[in-house]
Every structure is written in C-alpha cells, then in structure tokens.
Amino acid sequence: MTAIPVRATRKTRLLPGFPRCMILPTLLLAALILIPFAAPLITGADPVQIAVRDRLAPPSFAHWLGQDEFGRDRLARVLYGGQVSLTVAFVATTLACIVGTLFGLIGAYFRGPFEFLTTRLSDVVLCFPPILLALLVVTLFGPGAGTLVAVLSVLYFPSFARIAFSEALRVSSLDFVEASRALGTPSHRIVLGTILPNIAGPVSVQYSLTAAAAITIESGLSFLGLGVVPPAPSWGQMIRGARQFMSQDPLGILIPCVALTLTIYAINFFCDRLRDTLDPKGALGGGKDETSVPVAAGMVPADETADVVASVRDLRLDLMRPGGPVNVIEDVSLTLRANQCTALVGESGSGKSLTSLALMGLLPGAVRQARGALRLRRKSGEMVDLGALNAKELEGLRGNDVAMIFQEPMTSLNPIHKVGAQMVEAILSHRAMSPSDARARAISLLELVGINEPARRFDGYPHEMSGGMRQRVMIAMALTCEPRLLIADEPTTALDVTIQAEIIELLQRLRTEYANGLSLLFISHNLGIVAKIADRVAVMYSGQVVEEGPAAQVLNDPHHPYTVALLESMPSSHEDLHSARGDRLRAISGTPPLLDARPSGCTFHNRCPIAVSSCADARPPLFVSADGDRQVRCFRAPEAGLEAAR
Amino acid sequence: MLEFLLRRLAAAIVMLLVVGTIIFSLLVIVPGDPAELLLSTGGGSATQEAIQNLRNEMGLDKPILAQYFGFLANTAQFDFGTSIVDGSSIADNIALRLPRTLEIIAVGAILALLLAIPAGTLAGLRGGGRFDVIASAVNALLTSIPGFVVGTLFIYFFAQVLGVLPAGGYVAFAADPAQHLQMLILPATTVALHLATIIFRMTRASVLEMRGHDWVRTATAKGLRRSLVVRHHILRNALGPVITVAGLQLGILLGSTVLIEFVYNWPGLSGMLVTAVEQRDYPTVRAIILTVAAIFIGINLMIDILYSLLDPRVRLQ
Numbered sequence: 001m002t003a004i005p006v007r008a009t010r011k012t013r014l015l016p017g018f019p020r021c022m023i024l025p026t027l028l029l030a031a032l033i034l035i036p037f038a039a040p041l042i043t044g045a046d047p048v049q050i051a052v053r054d055r056l057a058p059p060s061f062a063h064w065l066g067q068d069e070f071g072r073d074r075l076a077r078v079l080y081g082g083q084v085s086l087t088v089a090f091v092a093t094t095l096a097c098i099v100g101t102l103f104g105l106i107g108a109y110f111r112g113p114f115e116f117l118t119t120r121l122s123d124v125v126l127c128f129p130p131i132l133l134a135l136l137v138v139t140l141f142g143p144g145a146g147t148l149v150a151v152l153s154v155l156y157f158p159s160f161a162r163i164a165f166s167e168a169l170r171v172s173s174l175d176f177v178e179a180s181r182a183l184g185t186p187s188h189r190i191v192l193g194t195i196l197p198n199i200a201g202p203v204s205v206q207y208s209l210t211a212a213a214a215i216t217i218e219s220g221l222s223f224l225g226l227g228v229v230p231p232a233p234s235w236g237q238m239i240r241g242a243r244q245f246m247s248q249d250p251l252g253i254l255i256p257c258v259a260l261t262l263t264i265y266a267i268n269f270f271c272d273r274l275r276d277t278l279d280p281k282g283a284l285g286g287g288k289d290e291t292s293v294p295v296a297a298g299m300v301p302a303d304e305t306a307d308v309v310a311s312v313r314d315l316r317l318d319l320m321r322p323g324g325p326v327n328v329i330e331d332v333s334l335t336l337r338a339n340q341c342t343a344l345v346g347e348s349g350s351g352k353s354l355t356s357l358a359l360m361g362l363l364p365g366a367v368r369q370a371r372g373a374l375r376l377r378r379k380s381g382e383m384v385d386l387g388a389l390n391a392k393e394l395e396g397l398r399g400n401d402v403a404m405i406f407q408e409p410m411t412s413l414n415p416i417h418k419v420g421a422q423m424v425e426a427i428l429s430h431r432a433m434s435p436s437d438a439r440a441r442a443i444s445l446l447e448l449v450g451i452n453e454p455a456r457r458f459d460g461y462p463h464e465m466s467g468g469m470r471q472r473v474m475i476a477m478a479l480t481c482e483p484r485l486l487i488a489d490e491p492t493t494a495l496d497v498t499i500q501a502e503i504i505e506l507l508q509r510l511r512t513e514y515a516n517g518l519s520l521l522f523i524s525h526n527l528g529i530v531a532k533i534a535d536r537v538a539v540m541y542s543g544q545v546v547e548e549g550p551a552a553q554v555l556n557d558p559h560h561p562y563t564v565a566l567l568e569s570m571p572s573s574h575e576d577l578h579s580a581r582g583d584r585l586r587a588i589s590g591t592p593p594l595l596d597a598r599p600s601g602c603t604f605h606n607r608c609p610i611a612v613s614s615c616a617d618a619r620p621p622l623f624v625s626a627d628g629d630r631q632v633r634c635f636r637a638p639e640a641g642l643e644a645a646r
Numbered sequence: 647m648l649e650f651l652l653r654r655l656a657a658a659i660v661m662l663l664v665v666g667t668i669i670f671s672l673l674v675i676v677p678g679d680p681a682e683l684l685l686s687t688g689g690g691s692a693t694q695e696a697i698q699n700l701r702n703e704m705g706l707d708k709p710i711l712a713q714y715f716g717f718l719a720n721t722a723q724f725d726f727g728t729s730i731v732d733g734s735s736i737a738d739n740i741a742l743r744l745p746r747t748l749e750i751i752a753v754g755a756i757l758a759l760l761l762a763i764p765a766g767t768l769a770g771l772r773g774g775g776r777f778d779v780i781a782s783a784v785n786a787l788l789t790s791i792p793g794f795v796v797g798t799l800f801i802y803f804f805a806q807v808l809g810v811l812p813a814g815g816y817v818a819f820a821a822d823p824a825q826h827l828q829m830l831i832l833p834a835t836t837v838a839l840h841l842a843t844i845i846f847r848m849t850r851a852s853v854l855e856m857r858g859h860d861w862v863r864t865a866t867a868k869g870l871r872r873s874l875v876v877r878h879h880i881l882r883n884a885l886g887p888v889i890t891v892a893g894l895q896l897g898i899l900l901g902s903t904v905l906i907e908f909v910y911n912w913p914g915l916s917g918m919l920v921t922a923v924e925q926r927d928y929p930t931v932r933a934i935i936l937t938v939a940a941i942f943i944g945i946n947l948m949i950d951i952l953y954s955l956l957d958p959r960v961r962l963q
Contacts (some may be wrong), residue, residue, distance in 0.1 A: 123661070124661070124664055124665065124668065126894070126897075128665070128901075128935065128938075128939055128942075129897060129898050129899075129900050129901025129902070129938060129942065130898065130901060131901040131902060131904060131905070132900075132901045132904070132919075132934075132935050132938055133935070135904070135919060135920075135923050135931065135935075136669070136672065136931055136932070136935050137672075138923055139684075139922070139923045139926055139927075139928055139931045140672070140673075140676055140680070140683060140684070140926075140928065141683075142926075212790075216792045219792060219794075220792060220793075220794055220902070220905045223794050223905065223908075224904075224905065224908060224920055225924075226920070226923055226924070236794075239794070239795065239798055243798060246798075246801070246802050246806060247806045250802060250806075253798055253799070253802060257791075257795045257798065257799060260792065260795060261787075261790050261791045261792075261795060262790075264790040264791075264792070265786070265787060265790035268786060268789060268790050269786065272786065288857060288858055288859065288860065288862045288863040288866075289771075289857050289862045289863070289865075289866055289872075289875055289876070289879075289880065290857070291866065360867055362863065362866060362867060391872070395869050395870070395871055395872070396869065397869065398866065398867055398868065398869035399867060399868040399869030399870075400869055403867070403868075404867045406860060406863070406864060406867075408860055411859060411860040411861065412860045412861055412863075412864045413861055413864065414861040414864075414865070414878075414879050414883065415861075415883075415957070415958075415959055416882060416883055416886075416956065416957045416958060416959075417878065417882075425868070425870060425874070425878070426868040426869070426870070429868065429869055429870050429871065429874070430869060461958050461959070463958075463959050474864070477864075477868065481869075
C-alpha cells in the first residue's frame with residue numbers, strides 16, 4: 001500500500017496547539033483588560049483630584065484627554081474607572097462561574113432533587129430582567145461595588161449551572177466516563193478529573209458572555225447613579241456626569257462611551273471566535289439548498305435511441321476546496337433506459353450519490369462540473385442538456401420529469417408541515433390544478449403506496465409516522481407528477497430489514513402497475529437487494545464506474561476484481577448469488593482511497609488481489625465485451641474476452 | 647392542543663407564585679430589621695418611632711405566614727399598597743406609567759423585527775457572502791454598545807449636532823400627536839437597535855442551520871420555486887427559535903428600558919423605579935418588579951403558544 005501523502009505546508013507556530021484565529025481576539029482582550037490596571041504607569045494624575053478652575057479643559061500636555069466637569073484628569077478617570085468596572089464584572093462572573101458550575105456538576109452527577117433544583121433555579125431567575133433584580137437589591141442594601149458583585153453573581157450563577165448541567169449530562173454518558181465509573185474511580189475524581197475538563201469549553205464561552213453582560217449592567221447602574229458610589233470613577237458615572245455638558249464638551253461622553261464599547265466588543269469578539277473554534281460545525285454553514293450550475297456540453301452522443309431516458313457522458317466533478325479542486329467523479333458514463341432498473345453499486349464515498357444528484361441538477365454548491373454532459377428526456381419527448389437550462393427551467397424539470405427518493409426518510413420531510421401539504425405543494429408547482437383536486441390526487445397516491453387511512457394521514461405530521469411510512473410518503477411524493485426517471489438513493493438503508501423488503505416490493509409493483517415505462521436508478525450498497533430489483537448494474541469505485549452490464553451477468557460472473565471482492569464480502573443469505581464461493585465471508589483488504597490521495601494508475605490496484613506491476617502506471621480504459629453489453633475498467637479484462645473501446 | 651395550553655397555563659401560574667414568594671422572602675432573609683435597613687441613609691439611623699411606624703405600615707409586625715398570605719392575596723387583586731414616601735397608591739401610579747413603557751417596547755420590537763428578520767434571513771441565505779460578512783461585522787459592533795450609550799450618543803448627534811429631534815421628554819398622544827411621535831422616535835429606535843442585533847444574529851444562525859436539513863433538499867428536488875423553498879422550508883422552520891429568543895429578549899428589555907427611559911426622560915415605569923430605589927421605597931420597587939415579572943411570564947406563555955402553532959412537535963413535550 002502506498003503511503004498517504006500528508007500535507008506538509010502547515011506553518012510552524014509560536015504556541016503549539018493555540019488556534020490561529022484566537023490570536024487577535026486574545027491579544028485585543030488582554031490589552032483592554034491590562035491597560036486600566038497599568039494606569040499608574042501611564043499617568044501620574046489622580047482620578048479624584050478636583051481642579052474647579054480647569055473645568056471642561058480641552059486636552060493638553062498635562063492632561064492628554066482633557067479634564068471633566070470638576071476639572072479631574074479624564075485619562076486617569078477612564079483608566080481607573082475601567083479598573084472598577086472590570087473588577088466588579090470579573091469578580092462577579094468568576095464567583096457565578098464557580099458556584100454555578102459546581103451546582104451543575106452536582107445536579108448532573110447525583111441527579112434526583114439536585115437536578116430539579118439546578119434546572120428550575122435558572123427558570124426562576126430568568127423571569128426577572130437582570131437590571132431590575134439588581135435594583136431591588138440595591139434598594140435593600142444601598143448602592144456600592146460590594147452590592148453589585150453580590151447581586152451580579154447571584155443573577156448569573158443559574159445560567160452557569162444550567163450549562164454545566166446539560167454539558168455534564170452529555171459528557172457523563174460518554175464511553176470513557178462510563179468506563180472509569182465501572183473501574184470504581186471515586187465520584188469526586190470523575191467529576192473533577194474527567195467531566196470538568198470536558199465541559200470547560202461551553203462554560204468558558206458562557207464566562208465571556210456573562211462578563212460582557214456584567215460590565216453592561218454595572219455601567220448601567222452607575223449611569224443611573226445606583227452603582228459605584230462617587231467619587232470613585234466608573235465609566236457609567238463618567239457618562240452620567242458628562243451628559244449635562246455634552247454640547248460644550250462632546251469629548252466627555254465620547255471617551256467613556258468608546259472605552260465601554262471597545263471593552264464589550266473585545267469580550268464578544270473573543271467569545272465568538274472561541275465558540276467557532278470549539279464548535280466548527282456552526283461556522284461552516286453550507287446549506288442543502290445551494291446547488292451548483294450544470295455545464296452545457298453541446299455534444300449529442302451517437303447511441304441516443306428513443307428509449308433512452310437519461311444519459312451521463314464522461315462526467316467529471318470536482319470538489320472545490322480552499323487548497324484547490326479535488327476530483328471526485330472521473331469519466332462516468334451511464335445510459336438509463338425506459339422500463340429498466342439500473343443499480344448503482346459501491347462503497348460509501350464512491351460517488352454514487354453525487355452522480356445521481358448531478359442528474360437532478362442538485363449538486364452541492366461546493367461541487368463543480370468540470371466536464372461531461374447530463375441529458376434528460378422531457379415528457380414532451382425532447383432530450384435536454386441540463387447545462388443548457390436556466391434555474392427556472394431546472395425547477396420545472398425537477399419533480400416533474402425526474403424525481404428522487406432519499407436515504408433518510410426521518411429527515412427528508414419537513415417536520416412542521418403536514419404530510420399532505422408537502423405533497424400538494426409538489427403537485428401544484430408543476431400542474432395547473434385546483435387545491436381540492438391536488439388533495440384528491442395526493443390521497444389516492446398515498447393509498448397507492450400502501451398507506452392505511454390515507455385521508456387521515458394526509459392531515460398528519462411526519463413525526464406521527466414510522467420510518468417505513470415516511471419512505472412510502474416520499475415515494476408517493478416522487479410519483480406525484482409521473483416522472484420518467486425515478487432516482488432512489490439508498491431508499492432502504494435507514495429502515496428495518498422487514499420494512500426494507502416491503503419498500504422494495506412496493507417499488508417493483510409501482511414500476512409494473514403504476515408508472516409504466518418508468519426508468520429507475522437504484523443506488524445501493526446492498527447487493528442482495530440489487531439482485532432482486534436491477535436489470536443492469538453499474539459498479540462504482542473511487543469516483544469511476546469500474547464495471548457495467550446486465551445485472552445477472554455482472555453479479556454471477558463479475559469481471560472486475562472489485563466486483564468480485566464486493567460479492568465475496570456479502571453475507572451468505574443470498575445463496576443464489578454465491579454458487580461459486582464456498583461459504584466464506586471475505587473482507588476487502590485495505591480501505592477505499594481518500595479523495596485527495598487516489599493512487600496513480602488503477603485506483604484499485606493497491607487493494608487488488610490480481611494486480612500486476614503495470615496497473616500502477618496508467619488509469620485503465622473501459623474494455624467492452626464482444627456484444628457491446630458489458631464494460632469493465634481493468635487491464636486484465638482482455639483475459640475474459642473483452643476489448644479496449646474505440 | 648387544549649391539554650398543552652392548560653399545562654402551559656398551569657406552569658405560568660406556578661411560576662408567578664414562585665416569583666412572588668421569592669420577592670416576599672427577600673425581605674425576610676435580609677439580615678436585621680428591614681424597616682431599620684430601609685430608613686438608614688448613609689451612616690445615620692432613623693428614630694425608633696419612624697422605624698415602628700414603617701413596621702406597622704408594611705405589616706412587618708404580623709407573623710410571617712400572615713404577612714405572606716396577606717401579600718399574595720393583595721398582589722392577586724393588584725393591591726400593592728401605598729408608597730412609604732408619599733403615601734400614594736402604587737397600583738394607580740403603575741397603571742399610569744406602564745402603558746408608556748409598553749409603548750416604547752412595542753414600537754421598538756416591531757421596528758426590530760421588521761429590520762432584523764429580513765436582514766438575518768438574507769445573511770443566512772448568503773452565509774459567507776459579502777452582505778453576510780458586512781452585516782455580521784456591523785452587528786457585532788452594535789451588539790457591544792449598551793442601550794444607554796446608544797441613547798446618549800443619539801441625543802448628542804440628533805438633538806445637539808443636527809437639532810432635528812427633541813432630546814427627550816414626553817407629551818401625551820391625545821394632547822399633541824405629532825409632538826408625541828417625534829419624541830417617540832429616538833427612544834423606540836434605541837430599543838429597536840438593541841433588540842435587532844440579537845434577532846439578526848439568531849435569524850442568521852437559524853436560517854443557516856435550517857438550510858442544512860434534508861427536507862430542504864427534498865423541497866428543491868420536488869421542483870419548488872426557490873422563493874417557495876426559502877419561505878416554506880427554511881424560513882418557517884427558522885422562525886421558531888427566533889421568536890423564542892425574541893420573547894426572552896423582550897422580557898430582558900423590560901428591564902433595560904429603564905435605562906433608555908431615563909436617558910430620554912420618558913416618564914414610564916423607570917422614572918418611578920429609579921426614584922423609588924433612590925428613596926428606598928421598597929413596596930414600590932417590589933410592585934414594579936412583580937409587574938414586570940408577570941408581564942415577562944405572560945410574554946413567554948404567548949411565545950410558547952405561538953411556537954406550538956409554528957412547530958407541532960412542541961405540543962408533544
């Protein structure tokens with residue numbers, strides 16, 4: 001096996017393990033927190049020294065930011081005021097964090113009444129707007145920094161408790177925690193040594209959020225004159241004092257406003273980046289509504305007879321990555337005919353789904369069609385090139401001429417809309433029909449796919465149905481406009497074995513009874529099911545079709561070593577398929593290559609039992625059988641009587 | 647559905663009771679004599695007679711349980727007693743001022759929703775695009791400016807520098823509608839701005855999340871128009887979490903409006919509250935906070951019901 005090349009372009013870092021996107025926010029935050037505490041180094045002025053003669057003096061060499069309404073040095077007041085605001089906020093947040101996290105951990109670990117207390121407590125505290133609760137306490141105890149710290153920490157500890165609780169619950173059900181519990185590790189060591197480090201991320205995000213909120217409340221109360229007691233400086237108070245003089249001296253309000261905003265901004269910025277670093281999923285995005293545009297090819301394949309419903313010619317798809325495009329589909333050609341079921345077979349990641357999505361014009365935004373033609377026959381009989389259609393024409397095609405059933409029935413239906421409404425909306429977007437006619441049609445389709453009480457189910461929600469039923473709904477929905485091509489992407493993978501058989505039976509029945517002439521593209525990795533349903537089989541490996549032909553021939557007399565290996569790795573319940581094999585289950589050695597690390601030559605050569613040294617040199621071409629009905633992409637195919645095409 | 651409503655209603659009533667109990671017990675757990683505490687200003691202590699009077703007035707001389715049930719019974723009838731400063735009826739005062747506060751919040755909330763939901767949706771649909779990057783950056787900055795700072799800067803800019811809007815104050819709508827609306831603009835915009843940053847963020851995140859779901863692909867595969875996919879299968883789903891957060895924020899807003907009213911001299915609940923806190927008029931403060939908490943619980947009840955209409959799965963929980 002060849003070694004997978006490792007990207008060696010990573011820059012060496014100053015701090016190993018410190019995420020690069022955290023450097024800027026950390027520096028900014030550290031600066032804004034440290035500068036106020038370096039006040040004595042920056043200015044020798046006293047923040048409470050009054051000089052009435054110099055009231056509202058503009059900036060001068062002695063007083064860089066000027067003097068306030070009492071002639072006090074404004075720079076000193078901003079810096080020392082920052083000390084007070086930051087100290088109140090961080091002491092309160094730290095207290096809340098420690099107490100809250102302990103509460104949450106105890107609640108999660110011992111459950112019972114602790115759990116109730118932890119979860120309900122935050123519900124109650126959430127009922128009080130924080131600033132009002134603070135005012136209530138100030139009424140009782142009078143204003144002052146001490147009161148503020150006390151009330152802010154009481155105010156915020158429940159949110160820490162809640163987060164620590166839910167995170168600890170999640171972590172304590174993980175395997176390694178269960179394991180150390182089983183090993184008899186004492187409770188306190190599990191909680192502090194195992195659970196605590198694992199919930200540190202979300203708790204630290206909450207910490208920065210809370211610190212920002214605490215600064216806002218502290219300055220707000222001081223602004224009302226109910227927070228830090230004068231003459232001690234604080235930002236809120238500075239704004240309060242300067243308000244009356246804003247027309248003569250706008251600097252007076254601007255300076256503390258900027259200091260306050262900048263500090264809160266730095267904390268928020270840090271918090272956002274921290275969250276993105278801890279949970280990269282949220283930052284990625286990438287919706288399933290995003291489709292990339294198919295490319296017009298302009299060529300018409302010669303073999304396009306009237307019964308061809310869809311054709312894929314020399315399709316090449318690239319995945320756009322920051323480091324450059326990575327090829328995912330290479331030279332795939334398929335011809336789908338009316339009345340035929342073509343199975344697309346292969347391991348996950350071999351490109352089956354992408355090929356089928358390309359036929360729907362539904363390729364994810366990050367995948368680009370680099371070459372090839374995708375052609376579909378419309379109901380009018382006309383063959384269209386998907387790349388030549390605009391977005392609106394594609395919408396008219398999808399669901400109408402070609403429909404698709406997806407792998408996950410549990411998530412493929414919108415949970416908040418009634419099942420019937422989701423079907424009707426598909427009908428109405430392609431047919432001029434009254435809503436009541438559409439309803440009747442949808443109900444008859446539900447009945448057709450074997451759903452009991454279709455009229456009642458029509459008004460039901462997806463969550464009221466089992467997976468098998470939902471997949472039936474998906475099938476009914478796909479059939480609403482009588483498409484010529486139905487793509488089923490692993491329609492049974494997520495279902496129980498018994499349900500699987502029912503769905504396959506249903507698809508078979510529909511092909512013969514309902515949608516006459518329907519072409520079915522059936523994607524699966526289950527060769528047993530494929531043997532039951534398919535007329536033709538195309539085997540995909542690592543983005544290429546490696547073998548294609550009539551189902552019976554391919555499955556009983558495979559020519560490509562990968563097809564052979566796939567068949568050998570199947571459990572023996574499908575006796576009809578392994579007459580030749582004895583009774584041993586074989587695993588395919590090695591693993592499928594990563595997209596960006598495909599071996600040179602034949603992509604299968606490093607797992608292939610019959611590979612020869614020249615297999616590593618060039619990609620094998622397609623070899624075609626004498627009657628033209630079978631194709632194999634293997635250098636050793638000529639030994640089975642196949643010839644190189646063209 | 648009916649069962650769901652009743653369950654939620656019962657939960658809200660229990661919550662009200664808990665809130666009332668906590669507010670009541672705050673006086674009980676305070677170390678020392680609350681009357682003495684309230685009358686002490688700075689270092690000086692009040693006369694024994696004044697303390698005794700206050701104790702009688704607040705009913706502190708009765709047994710605790712009698713005090714508690716008396717408090718609950720009075721509160722349930724909206725009888726909050728009288729101010730210990732000037733003896734006026736607290737309930738009347740609240741009834742006069744509360745609508746003014748709710749006016750700012752309602753107008754601000756509508757402005758915020760109108761601004762933030764379309765902007766958040768657009769940013770979410772073009773996640774990582776130019777509009778998203780710029781809007782998110784502006785939003786991050788606006789989130790970091792506290793409401794009273796925005797208010798102060800607004801007054802400086804619109805009233806002092808440009809002179810186009812009044813710096814603050816209040817005229818009843820009946821007395822002078824145009825003047826009333828003019829004075830409403832700045833406070834309502836300040837409230838809206840703060841709320842909008844939160845709703846924008848939530849809408850964007852929710853739209854981004856919903857776009858990743860399989861049913862969106864199903865909808866596209868059905869051949870629905872793009873606008874229909876966005877409205878029915880992304881936005882409708884995304885709104886549930888957005889209104890929950892908006893409701894929660896509305897409650898928090900009831901608090902932060904105190905500051906904004908103060909900045910603009912808007913005679914809502916806040917002026918009353920700040921004066922009451924300064925004069926340590928505990929019954930008044932307590933009544934205002936109870937009122938706000940009750941409104942908050944009411945809003946959350948409505949949000950729960952609205953959410954259940956948007957997402958049928960909620961009714962099962």
